[in-house]
Amino acid sequence: MSFDAAALLDAIRAFPLGEVRLMEVCGTHTMAIAKSGIRSMLPDNIKLLSGPGCPVCVTPGAVIDAVLELSMRPGITVATYGDMVRVPGSTPGDNLARRRALGAKVEVVYSPVDAVKLAAARPGEEIVFLGVGFETTAPGTAAAVLTAQEQGVKNFSLFSMLKTVEPALRALIASEGFNVQGFLCPGHVATIIGEEGFSFLPRDYALPAVISGFEPEDILLSVYALAKQLAERKPRVQNEYRRAVAPNGNPLARAVMEKCFAPRRDLWRGLGAIEGSGLGLREEFSVFDAEKRFGVEYGAEEKPSACRCGEVITGRLTSAECPLFGKRCTPEDPVGPCMVSSEGACAAYYKYQSC
């Protein structure tokens, strides 16, 4: 049977619902929604908001500042995913791309293990990998640390900015002015943490949660499922992405992650410091901890800034409502990370404006 978007949209329209605000937690969803033009198709009462699910966007300016400072130290090569190269620290325009032009060594890699290979190939340099992301990238990052340990690659280290989804969502829901009626849950993260990983949403907050894949068809089906749950007032976790997500996720990946990392207090853009929301290397892996190896320090609080990305990724402001959007803040001269990342809400709005 072929997919009938029009029929599904009619069905969504037919639910007796007032204004409904749904949040997509994953940056890949944000991008897929913008790219396929789903927003231009949905009825006016269904609003899709971007959540704190773009790993680059939730990294605060103070941490980027620390990375930029580290990148200028002699002997250090920063290995990073491409997205991080253009993210500004607390000074607009100051990013790894600019530091590279000023002499910093910055290499774009495609996986954490590539950074270990880079280190093995360049024994004279200290390779610092910027570990960014959620439960999706954490197991791969852990595997890279284990590989470095096994192979005795001593010039590899990890600057962990890794985070977990649940504490952030809990903090978001508890925050003042929170106004979201359901979550479109990230399919990639769910492949690791499973359906169980999102069960706290209906259980503790009576919020519907639908785990969604990334094709426009997946997203529209998930919006339909959320609207249906709301209309029936029966919040639960539904798994729309069964072709990839097992009910209990991926226990092996979680085991590798837990072997290397322990939860710690971490700083989020827009949400501030959240207990147990970050993943730091465990004591037995501290030789691979770049923060310890190079004595990196940054403040425990978010610095004030004109950038309002924090409000955008907590659903308080749409990108277009930010006074900087499209004026002082554009993809070529971004003020905030939401405009840089290929998964950032503002970049998606800017690049794929609906009409």
Add this chain to the structure above:
Amino acid sequence: MDEIITLDYGSGGKKTSRLIENMLLPAFSNPALESLGDGAILPGAEKIVFSTDSFVVSPLFFPGGDVGKLAVCGTVNDVAVCGGVPKYLGCALVIEEGFETEKLGKIVASMSRAAKAAGVEIVTGDTKVVERGRGDGVYINTAGIGFLKYPGLSPKAIRPGDAVLVSGTVGDHGTAVMLARSGMMEGELSSDCAALNSLCESILSCGAAVRVLRDPTRGGVATTLCEFVEGSSYSIELEEDKLPVRGAVKAACDMLGLDPLYCANEGKLLCVAAAEDAERVLAAMRATEEGKNAALIGRVTEAHPGKVVMRTAFGGSRILQKLAGAQLPRIC
């Protein structure tokens, strides 16, 4: 402009435009330059088309081509899309100390083959060697001269109702080079690097009212289409499901977080022609090897002045912007 030049200024997107508009145009100001075409059209008894381009690709050898073939085809194409018949090339080599002679020989042989195939001669040149670490193997600049055969090609000639066509699959070169650089999916994809002068001749001699031709290199199809209508009172409306994109290109782009519409092409043409001539242009394109996958991808309208709008395959619509900064691979 920023206080220093970053890689974004060479991406072919908005920062490149800014560098040209804020520094180069004011400094060099003259009528031939100000048209900002792929080449300049110079006055004289027989009008000359003149163009130049530098090639700094990494890796130097990639599936479907190498820096030498690229350097010849790129400049031939820039002359051809201006309506010129390319005749002569100049070639300047900047070689890094320590570069293997054997590799240089391969690149030069490749240039020779490409020139012969395109019917041009390399008639002048220059060679410089820089210290080790001051270059990336070899950089090549080529300049090309041709004679103007089809005058009047310009985005200014575009009219509402016109048809927008592409000569084949989109994003092949950029994706192939990105994959070669990353060491992933090797052998899956080839660059489309090719001389397009025969294709241009086929299109321009078929009797159709052709408004403009351009080869969408850096910045990709999206950026070139934006340049066609920017500042005008017309818009281009694209149909996503009409755009030819190879399955492997789509898969690689999804994986790397890239968009085929913004990936460089080195053997494709975008053409705007009068609506009633669309089928004729399509047939002229498909009659050549380079244009066998040609497609009609959109129309010129007055609905969104100055903008390029895409109807997505899913049924929504969105605006396409020029490339902002080099495309970066994403996290997950």
